[in-house]
Amino acid sequence: MNIIEKILKSHSVDNLKSVSPGDIVTVSVDRAIIVDMAALHPEFVNNPPIKPFDPDKIAIIFDHFVPPPNIEIANRVNKLRKLAKIWGLKDFYDVGRGGISHVFSGESGWILPGSIIANTDSHTVATGAFNAIGRGLGTPEMMGIIATGKTWFIAGETVNVRFINGLKKGASAKDVFFKMAEIIGDIPNMNIEFSGTGIKTLNMDERSSISTMCAELSAEFAVFPFDDILKEYLEGIGIKNYNPVYPDNDAEYYKTYEIDLDNVEPMVALPDKIINNVRPVTELGKVEINLAVVGSCANGRLSDLRDVSEVLKNKKINKNVRLIVTPASMKVYEEAIRLGYIDNIIKAGGMVTNPTCGACLGGHMGVSSDGDVVISSTTRNFKGRMGSPKSRIYLGSARTVALSAVNGYITGDENE
Amino acid sequence: MNNITGRVWKFEDNINTDLMYPQICYTLPENDKPFYAMHANRPGWARMVNKGDIIAAGKNFGTGSSRPAADNLKNLGIACVLAESINGLFMRNSVNSGLISLEVPGITGMADEGDTLRINFNGNYIENISNGKIVKFRPLPEFLMEIIDAGGIINILKNKGLLGEPL
Numbered sequence: 001m002n003i004i005e006k007i008l009k010s011h012s013v014d015n016l017k018s019v020s021p022g023d024i025v026t027v028s029v030d031r032a033i034i035v036d037m038a039a040l041h042p043e044f045v046n047n048p049p050i051k052p053f054d055p056d057k058i059a060i061i062f063d064h065f066v067p068p069p070n071i072e073i074a075n076r077v078n079k080l081r082k083l084a085k086i087w088g089l090k091d092f093y094d095v096g097r098g099g100i101s102h103v104f105s106g107e108s109g110w111i112l113p114g115s116i117i118a119n120t121d122s123h124t125v126a127t128g129a130f131n132a133i134g135r136g137l138g139t140p141e142m143m144g145i146i147a148t149g150k151t152w153f154i155a156g157e158t159v160n161v162r163f164i165n166g167l168k169k170g171a172s173a174k175d176v177f178f179k180m181a182e183i184i185g186d187i188p189n190m191n192i193e194f195s196g197t198g199i200k201t202l203n204m205d206e207r208s209s210i211s212t213m214c215a216e217l218s219a220e221f222a223v224f225p226f227d228d229i230l231k232e233y234l235e236g237i238g239i240k241n242y243n244p245v246y247p248d249n250d251a252e253y254y255k256t257y258e259i260d261l262d263n264v265e266p267m268v269a270l271p272d273k274i275i276n277n278v279r280p281v282t283e284l285g286k287v288e289i290n291l292a293v294v295g296s297c298a299n300g301r302l303s304d305l306r307d308v309s310e311v312l313k314n315k316k317i318n319k320n321v322r323l324i325v326t327p328a329s330m331k332v333y334e335e336a337i338r339l340g341y342i343d344n345i346i347k348a349g350g351m352v353t354n355p356t357c358g359a360c361l362g363g364h365m366g367v368s369s370d371g372d373v374v375i376s377s378t379t380r381n382f383k384g385r386m387g388s389p390k391s392r393i394y395l396g397s398a399r400t401v402a403l404s405a406v407n408g409y410i411t412g413d414e415n416e
Numbered sequence: 417m418n419n420i421t422g423r424v425w426k427f428e429d430n431i432n433t434d435l436m437y438p439q440i441c442y443t444l445p446e447n448d449k450p451f452y453a454m455h456a457n458r459p460g461w462a463r464m465v466n467k468g469d470i471i472a473a474g475k476n477f478g479t480g481s482s483r484p485a486a487d488n489l490k491n492l493g494i495a496c497v498l499a500e501s502i503n504g505l506f507m508r509n510s511v512n513s514g515l516i517s518l519e520v521p522g523i524t525g526m527a528d529e530g531d532t533l534r535i536n537f538n539g540n541y542i543e544n545i546s547n548g549k550i551v552k553f554r555p556l557p558e559f560l561m562e563i564i565d566a567g568g569i570i571n572i573l574k575n576k577g578l579l580g581e582p583l
Contacts, residue, residue: 037442046583047580047581048579050577051578072443086583135505138482138484138513139484186476188502188504189504218476218504361439380432382480384439384456385434
């Protein structure tokens with residue numbers, strides 16, 4: 001069995017002896033995470049589960065609309081505050097206390113190697129960086145999980161993505177993902193497992209960025225192997241007890257792709273979709289922009305803010321561009337202040353917001369207007385995703401966004 | 417599940433959740449939400465849908481968010497989604513809201529917009545009544561069909577007494 005099959009097997013409530021593609025597996029869930037958006041689902045606030053399966057395994061995190069942008073949402077999320085009390089949750093993170101759920105749950109030591117995480121947000125595939133599996137689920141399904149502690153998966157085929165060598169300066173994890181989108185395309189109902197010597201050149205932020213973005217390939221899970229980098233990260237936050245999962249020697253993979261990280265160059269996704277729609281920045285031509293956004297579960301992490309800070313230090317952003325930078329968690333925000341990143345961004349003319357999903361979903365903190373041309377390090381470029389359907393959204397790495405903000409057009413070149 | 421007969425609306429590859437349920441829907445009155453489905457890519461479409469219509473789409477249908485995109489199609493009157501391939505999260509949400517969605521390789525080649533399709537759940541095939549073409553499909557697992565037959569997971573949870581009073 002591969003890593004994913006082994007995690008499914010270890011959580012099977014029917015004690016399955018093995019798991020292979022096509023098997024339906026009912027599993028127990030190690031942690032369930034509900035984000036503020038659940039308050040906007042009428043069935044959830046009108047008929048919440050009476051009794052949670054285990055209040056210590058459930059968290060409510062406010063992240064999408066932090067702080068609430070209007071009266072309607074402000075009133076609705078109040079109901080979740082009430083619910084956290086009724087259920088007796090110790091893990092409730094309100095405005096100013098946590099961050100984007102996928103980033104905060106990693107920082108909090110909730111994503112243990114070998115575990116299964118359920119979360120109402122679709123980017124829960126992010127958990128793969130921690131040698132775990134997690135899935136974004138609709139709110140109605142989460143109501144069942146809260147009540148029972150269980151859910152189901154149909155085991156899918158798994159592709160093996162092998163990384164060799166390391167990234168050149170100027171290329172980033174987001175560009176690795178774009179390369180994956182180019183060569184793999186969409187893979188609904190299938191999984192990804194990463195392997196190869198290139199993995200050791202990627203830090204946890206970079207692995208998380210890649211895993212997170214695999215939602216955009218419609219992958220079910222996108223899992224990294226356990227290694228010293230993950231071990232040291234977990235040690236650093238005081239986590240020692242867990243069961244890492246390794247693939248068996250005879251683990252089966254549907255297909256293997258090899259990516260030489262040394263050949264990865266800055267890339268962008270053109271507006272409206274990612275599949276069949278990525279290009280190297282050098283092949284793009286001159287695309288002038290007026291809104292530049294850095295943030296999200298994929299690329300609002302400390303490594304991303306470091307890249308932005310490096311680019312912006314002692315520079316000014318182009319007069320035609322509005323730059324909005326949204327740290328992914330309170331911890332990222334605090335560290336970025338301590339390291340001087342925030343200072344560099346503000347001095348260059350960028351605006352730094354509080355941690356939130358914010359502009360990524362077009363909710364607040366940078367909604368795009370008719371005619372805006374946007375370069376963003378966020379997760380999705382769907383038409384209308386970040387605001388007006390008449391805006392055009394290009395996706396790139398945080399470094400590409402910063403370079404583009406300085407130049408006024410999309411570029412990944414440090415020397416322009 | 418009874419057979420479904422309905423008129424076809426064709427959609428391309430990679431139709432995402434944000435097209436089906438744009439961000440603004442979150443705070444609209446329930447009855448208004450469905451009319452914003454596909455507003456960005458096909459303005460005016462939602463108003464033309466009749467109850468019982470069928471969507472026939474390309475691959476990777478429903479890629480994207482956990483938002484209640486399937487509910488929006490169901491509440492608009494869509495009786496069934498057929499696509500070359502379907503995103504796993506959309507499929508789960510569709511089942512859990514009681515909307516049947518099926519992966520049907522070959523569907524885009526056998527139906528044009530406006531054709532009438534009959535989905536036969538006993539024989540697991542789809543017949544295009546307008547041109548006579550037939551395509552087989554692999555049925556959903558029985559436990560998922562049970563959720564759809566119950567009208568969605570909320571009904572099941574309610575019947576088991578697991579859901580409580582409004583907050």
